Amino acid sequence: xxxxxxxxxxxxxxWLRFKRNKVGYWSLLIFCCLVALSLCAELISNDxxxxxxxxxxxxxxxxxxxxxxxxxxxxxxxxxxxxxxIREALAKEGNWAVFAPNPxxxxxxxxxxxEPNPSRPTKDNLLxxxxxGRDLLAQLIYGxxxxxxxxxxxxxxxxxxxxxxxAIQGFFGGRTDLAFQRFIEIWGSMPELYxxxxxxxxxxxxIALLLVLLSLFGWMGLxxxxxxxxxxxxxxxxxxxxRALGVSNWRIITRHILPNSxxxxxxxxxxxxxxxxxxxxxxxxxGLGVPPGTPSLxxxxxxxxxxxxxxxxxxxxxxxxVITLLLLTxxxxxxxxxxxxxxxxxxxxxxxxx
Amino acid sequence: MTLLSVSxxxxxxxxKEVVKGIDFSIAPGEKLALVGESGSGxxxxxxxxxxxxGNGRCSGTAQLNGTSGTKDLFxxxxxxxxxxxxxxxAMIFQEPMTALNPLFSIxxxxxxxxxxxxxxxxxxxAKATIELLxxxxxxxxxxxxxxxxxxxxxxxxxxxxxxxxxxxKPRLLLADEPTTALDVSVRAQILDxxxxxxxxxxxxxxxxxxxxNLVRKFADRVAVMENxxxxxxxxxxxxxxxxxxxxxxxxxxSTPSRDPLEAVASAGAALLEAxxxxxxxxxxxxxxxxWFKKGSFTAVHQANFSIGVGRTLxxxGESGSGxxxxxxxxLGLHPQGGKIRFDGQGWGKDKLSDQRLRRxxxxxxxxxxxxxxxxxxxAEIVGEGLLVHHTELGPAQRQQRVLQxxxxxxxxxxxxxxxxxxxPHEFxxxxxxxxAIARALIVDPRLLVLDEPTSALDVTIQKQVLRLLQxxxxxxxxxxxLITHDVAVIRAMAHEVLVMKDGQVVExxxxxxxxxxSQHPYTKTLIAASA
Numbered sequence: 001x002x003x004x005x006x007x008x009x010x011x012x013x014x015w016l017r018f019k020r021n022k023v024g025y026w027s028l029l030i031f032c033c034l035v036a037l038s039l040c041a042e043l044i045s046n047d048x049x050x051x052x053x054x055x056x057x058x059x060x061x062x063x064x065x066x067x068x069x070x071x072x073x074x075x076x077x078x079x080x081x082x083x084x085x086i087r088e089a090l091a092k093e094g095n096w097a098v099f100a101p102n103p104x105x106x107x108x109x110x111x112x113x114x115e116p117n118p119s120r121p122t123k124d125n126l127l128x129x130x131x132x133g134r135d136l137l138a139q140l141i142y143g144x145x146x147x148x149x150x151x152x153x154x155x156x157x158x159x160x161x162x163x164x165x166x167a168i169q170g171f172f173g174g175r176t177d178l179a180f181q182r183f184i185e186i187w188g189s190m191p192e193l194y195x196x197x198x199x200x201x202x203x204x205x206x207i208a209l210l211l212v213l214l215s216l217f218g219w220m221g222l223x224x225x226x227x228x229x230x231x232x233x234x235x236x237x238x239x240x241x242x243r244a245l246g247v248s249n250w251r252i253i254t255r256h257i258l259p260n261s262x263x264x265x266x267x268x269x270x271x272x273x274x275x276x277x278x279x280x281x282x283x284x285x286x287g288l289g290v291p292p293g294t295p296s297l298x299x300x301x302x303x304x305x306x307x308x309x310x311x312x313x314x315x316x317x318x319x320x321x322v323i324t325l326l327l328l329t330x331x332x333x334x335x336x337x338x339x340x341x342x343x344x345x346x347x348x349x350x351x352x353x354x
Numbered sequence: 355m356t357l358l359s360v361s362x363x364x365x366x367x368x369x370k371e372v373v374k375g376i377d378f379s380i381a382p383g384e385k386l387a388l389v390g391e392s393g394s395g396x397x398x399x400x401x402x403x404x405x406x407x408g409n410g411r412c413s414g415t416a417q418l419n420g421t422s423g424t425k426d427l428f429x430x431x432x433x434x435x436x437x438x439x440x441x442x443x444a445m446i447f448q449e450p451m452t453a454l455n456p457l458f459s460i461x462x463x464x465x466x467x468x469x470x471x472x473x474x475x476x477x478x479x480a481k482a483t484i485e486l487l488x489x490x491x492x493x494x495x496x497x498x499x500x501x502x503x504x505x506x507x508x509x510x511x512x513x514x515x516x517x518x519x520x521x522x523k524p525r526l527l528l529a530d531e532p533t534t535a536l537d538v539s540v541r542a543q544i545l546d547x548x549x550x551x552x553x554x555x556x557x558x559x560x561x562x563x564x565x566x567n568l569v570r571k572f573a574d575r576v577a578v579m580e581n582x583x584x585x586x587x588x589x590x591x592x593x594x595x596x597x598x599x600x601x602x603x604x605x606x607x608s609t610p611s612r613d614p615l616e617a618v619a620s621a622g623a624a625l626l627e628a629x630x631x632x633x634x635x636x637x638x639x640x641x642x643x644x645w646f647k648k649g650s651f652t653a654v655h656q657a658n659f660s661i662g663v664g665r666t667l668x669x670x671g672e673s674g675s676g677x678x679x680x681x682x683x684x685l686g687l688h689p690q691g692g693k694i695r696f697d698g699q700g701w702g703k704d705k706l707s708d709q710r711l712r713r714x715x716x717x718x719x720x721x722x723x724x725x726x727x728x729x730x731x732x733a734e735i736v737g738e739g740l741l742v743h744h745t746e747l748g749p750a751q752r753q754q755r756v757l758q759x760x761x762x763x764x765x766x767x768x769x770x771x772x773x774x775x776x777x778p779h780e781f782x783x784x785x786x787x788x789x790a791i792a793r794a795l796i797v798d799p800r801l802l803v804l805d806e807p808t809s810a811l812d813v814t815i816q817k818q819v820l821r822l823l824q825x826x827x828x829x830x831x832x833x834x835x836l837i838t839h840d841v842a843v844i845r846a847m848a849h850e851v852l853v854m855k856d857g858q859v860v861e862x863x864x865x866x867x868x869x870x871x872s873q874h875p876y877t878k879t880l881i882a883a884s885a
Contacts, residue, residue, distance in 0.1 A: 011729070090843075237725035241790070245739045247738060256727050260727060
């Protein structure tokens with residue numbers, strides 16, 4: 001009891017338990033690295049060089065477009081840095097250029113490719129190209145980024161909605177709860193997929209529209225859990241004590257009940273992420289997802305299905321998807337263990353005072 | 355000839371040793387009581403005898419002279435252990451509601467044991483079940499055999515548990531706090547039952563308990579455990595008369611007592627007056643009518659009482675008697691009928707006056723584990739009241755007030771470095787209860803509602819907390835509404851007593867009069883059961 005060690009908050013102790021799970025911890029690290037890398041995708045996979053030194057002048061094509069004339073071309077059109085003519089100009093005495101490790105963007109069509117499209121993996125295109133001649137590695141990097149960012153946005157919006165509605169139902173209970181529950185039942189029985197199809201026919205497809213539509217239907221599962229936690233916690237003695245002190249409802253919700261009701265929310269985060277990634281991929285696969293031209297894992301899978309001979313498209317896309325989902329699942333498992341109240345109790349029994 | 359002799363028994367959970375090398379033995383037909391506070395390792399000791407430790411590791415030897423020769427319980431295979439369970443050693447648990455399967459009738463559960471262990475046919479088992487239930491004094495055993503656990507009262511459930519344990523005539527019965535979860539008046543009956551059955555069957559009983567009254571009434575020998583060590587053992591008479599170990603003496607001396615410095619109680623002006631207080635709860639109606647409206651259950655009927663300045667009103671009753679509902683009504687946390695006037699003020703006039711009332715009326719709950727939010731630090735928990743009622747204070751002043759109040763309840767920085775930043779899980783039950791008291795005190799209330807403030811605490815801690823409460827009353831002139839089921843606590847604390855049964859106030863008056871010369875038969879049984 002008399003240990004002068006600094007007190008750990010319950011959240012911190014859960015984090016320590018999470019760290020003890022090696023698989024989950026490493027999954028988190030790897031996933032974070034992958035996301036960080038994909039956020040700098042422009043530096044990794046880009047058809048424009050990062051820096052160009054041409055005739056004593058320095059250019060940053062990665063930030064700015066330069067017309068072809070700048071580098072001795074004939075037209076005012078944006079430079080195609082894959083053009084052998086431009087390459088030659090940049091390789092001349094005194095000129096140099098630093099290309100991204102993978103010299104293709106997600107939209108880049110290589111007009112100077114040596115192989116017919118889709119090209120199998122070659123030295124030029126490490127993972128091959130798709131049926132329009134776009135580099136597969138670039139597509140995967142950008143597609144991964146879109147998927148993760150979309151999943152993150154969907155998870156955040158769904159979680160916020162779920163927590164707010166769950167908190168309102170659970171805290172006020174009674175008629176509020178009853179009304180909300182019926183609303184959720186009606187809302188939940190709407191045919192989500194058909195609505196998506198209808199909306200994608202009516203409106204121009206865009207990621208924002210997809211996000212709104214999926215958010216509208218994605219909060220209900222979580223709301224149930226938060227509601228149950230609130231119903232349980234609101235009748236505990238510490239909430240009664242706060243009421244007896246005259247603490248306002250808002251403060252009771254935010255300070256007393258919410259922090260104690262976050263366990264299911266946090267536990268579900270990785271699983272919701274993987275669910276969101278999968279949802280986006282399947283919608284893209286069906287052609288209901290992101291607008292054409294957006295790099296997307298689902299669209300690549302569709303291509304893989306359509307050109308079954310081009311095995312590299314389906315295999316590599318599949319691998320990226322599996323690894324992403326696996327990392328998230330491992331993280332979710334570790335998180336669930338870390339927040340398991342029984343494990344926490346054991347922990348306290350083993351290390352802490354009685 | 356001993357029935358069971360345990361030597362150098364150690365139990366580890368992970369790196370932590372909870373039983374640290376204990377030796378004891380039980381003769382056939384002997385009643386041994388294992389006494390200690392929570393966390394002393396007594397339940398773990400019993401569980402490891404049956405090999406039910408789960409992820410704990412057990413070392414040492416436990417020689418059982420069973421019907422089929424001597425064996426060491428700690429080195430038996432799981433299969434051999436299964437033969438011992440029930441037949442040689444049986445166990446009954448503290449909480450019969452959770453120890454019985456809610457989905458099967460009790461007859462079913464008992465019959466299963468007899469069928470498995472004695473190989474009876476279904477018809478024979480059903481007959482044996484009814485006989486067993488009859489033996490445990492279950493009223494209408496044939497009908498009750500078909501009852502599900504939730505349809506029985508606590509005492510009846512414990513009888514069913516005992517019937518199940520005794521089904522195969524074990525030679526040793528482990529009874530883990532068999533009466534703790536029961537109401538006071540039922541406790542005596544269950545204890546008598548155990549005593550009768552023990553005499554009749556000649557089995558040995560290892561009774562695990564923290565209740566010294568019970569030891570005195572029941573056991574032949576007593577063994578005292580503290581922190582995993584067996585500190586003292588001997589015959590009951592000898593240990594109670596001449597306790598050798600300091601801890602044993604402390605345990606024996608832990609009966610709550612009155613404040614020695616208490617001023618001669620003078621009946622002051624009434625601080626709280628309650629007239630015809632009535633508390634209802636909505637309950638679902640049976641059948642289709644329940645779809646459209648709720649019935650109502652009256653938890654408190656027409657209670658009248660008053661509490662004077664600096665006085666304690668003790669409310670005593672068994673579980674379900676409505677005493678906690680009364681507390682919630684007084685605190686304005688549950689809608690009530692009738693009139694409750696605190697210093698002339700009632701609830702629900704307007705927001706401002708309610709807020710003033712909240713400030714002068716505070717509460718301390720029973721369970722120190724659920725009454726503190728696990729995700730808030732001590733500073734946040736105790737300082738909360740200041741944020742609501744003293745918004746004018748700055749953070750530094752607030753912290754000073756928090757420290758001051760914590761010191762008043764006996765928690766200081768010297769004792770607990772970094773006290774303010776600690777979380778509730780770092781404190782023991784008694785210390786948490788002190789934090790809860792500090793949370794209530796910080797807004798300078800005039801009335802404290804104490805809802806079973808010590809019944810979740812160990813006896814020695816209970817005494818300390820009651821001392822603290824007595825001191826606070828003396829120094830601050832606080833009034834208490836003390837709710838409890840424990841006559842000893844009432845004896846030590848209350849000036850006036852109110853006895854409740856099934857929502858009715860059955861007796862009320864000055865503490866001396868009610869406790870020493872009770873009129874109502876229910877009060878008499880309560881007092882007799884706790885003597």
